[in-house]
Amino acid sequence: MIEGQWVVPEMVQRYRLFYGTYRWNEYERFAADWDITIIVHERTDAPAAFHLDRIVFLRDLRVGTILARRAWHEIGHIIAFPFNSLYWSKVPWGYLVERKTEKRTSDFARLFPVWDSHESLF
Numbered sequence: 001m002i003e004g005q006w007v008v009p010e011m012v013q014r015y016r017l018f019y020g021t022y023r024w025n026e027y028e029r030f031a032a033d034w035d036i037t038i039i040v041h042e043r044t045d046a047p048a049a050f051h052l053d054r055i056v057f058l059r060d061l062r063v064g065t066i067l068a069r070r071a072w073h074e075i076g077h078i079i080a081f082p083f084n085s086l087y088w089s090k091v092p093w094g095y096l097v098e099r100k101t102e103k104r105t106s107d108f109a110r111l112f113p114v115w116d117s118h119e120s121l122f
């Protein structure tokens, strides 16, 4: 078993104790509860998902589960893995940390909210 496979699940348990439990489609409720702003837009010249401080920007793809996965990923960056690609691109060997951080943030998005079994198969 590699490190990333157990670090995030253990972390998710702690985060659920602290933040509570949220279903996959309750990212807006989570954001409202924890002072995070979510802005859904339709601009095609912006990345599909990114965050600045505690504001998450999401391009509306009209596929709720993908939007939710991206929202939880960005929320993960804000509450659990605070540094983004720009930061790591300026640090020697930062790309290695960035890759691991992105994987862990995606694991967070997959594991922190409660997904319906058929919704988690993407």
Ligand SMILES: [Zn+2]
Pocket: 073, 077, 102, 105
């Ligand atoms: Zn990311």
